[in-house]
Amino acid sequence: MAKTxxxxxxxxxxSENQIRDFELSIDATGESAPDTLEVLLADYASCYVPALRxxxxxxxxxxxxxxxIDATGExxxxxKLASIHFDxxxxxxxxxxxxxxxxxxxxxxxxxHDALKxxxxxxVDL
Numbered sequence: 165m166a167k168t169x170x171x172x173x174x175x176x177x178x179s180e181n182q183i184r185d186f187e188l189s190i191d192a193t194g195e196s197a198p199d200t201l202e203v204l205l206a207d208y209a210s211c212y213v214p215a216l217r218x219x220x221x222x223x224x225x226x227x228x229x230x231x232x233i234d235a236t237g238e239x240x241x242x243x244k245l246a247s248i249h250f251d252x253x254x255x256x257x258x259x260x261x262x263x264x265x266x267x268x269x270x271x272x273x274x275x276x277h278d279a280l281k282x283x284x285x286x287x288v289d290l
Contacts, residue, residue: 201239205237208280209250211274212274214273218273219266223269
């Protein structure tokens, strides 16, 4: 199975993306739509939510209730992503040991977390 996206840029630095029946606008400058790194942060956090929920069920945390993630990406001097931090809040009352076990399991489950590896950089045909 493969995942696909069709991206077109008529001019400038913005692009229109077709993903199945969904459209997503991205603007590298951040002027007319979210920029590329903002979309990456949102994608990572959106993938992490179900990973946390499954991790909680598997590691004794039960139902987390509402999950909120404030994702912050720190940029280096070249405006490239240097680090990512998630500040996660949940309705459930978790002790530190259970929370650590949930995070460890979520790291194993999250597909975006797994994909952020140099070995998975795009093979580009131009």
